[in-house]
Amino acid sequence: MAGRGEMPMRPARPGPPMQYRGPPPMARARVEPIDREKTCPLLLRVFTKVGGHHQNEEFAVRGKEPKDEVQIYTWKDATLRELTDLVKEVALAARKRNARLSFAFVYPDKHGRFVVKEVGSTFSYGHGRGDDAKSLAELGFQIGDYLSVAIY
Template identity: 75%
Template sequence: MKNGSHHGEEDFAVRGKEPKDEVQIYTWKDATLRELTDLVKEVAPEARRRSAKLSFAFVYPDNRGRFVLRTVGTTLSYGNGRRLDDSKSLGELSFQIGDYLDVAIF
């Protein structure tokens, strides 16, 4: 998780040297972005702000082994009547075992 932006692809290039603000979660591919938003809110006070917007991205190696960051959805900390990508599941978004999930909090 990072405030204000996503991490850069290079932040994930070396296993064991992931970003310092890493939070490990174990979940299923049928977990929705809303469920993940609620998990993030449990550990990141800035994500609990009424105006907080969370952006989700997958980070994974491409065919040449270079890491790619692909934004996959956005949620609001509190729905405010708009649901954005709340109901999208990791599986629907093509999350693969071993990918990283990067969350930017705005």
């Protein structure tokens, strides 16, 4: 029985119990077009290396990142093809006709340790091959992430 000023208790709703169905299906990231004339670019710290990506530990101490850094001003809608062409301007190995570039985001995990996660690859002169048309935003880039580029 409900006391004075209290609401009477209602019985639970009949029917099957709620079941956990997991997270909603992933939809492809919808990227809004960026007006590069009106939008300020971001600073992208790019670390290149011939033969493979840098190791997680090489980013562990702030200020002591690998020395082969290139700083690029770009936008989140920049494609891997655009970044490939920029890397070719500063890395001789990337200019070879058969060069393949592998891109990885470098970011801190929930424990503060840096993670190197591969996100795509391109070929130096293979327009339309690989992940050329994918943009940083589509791949999940967050402002503040670094970009590791392995040149094979």
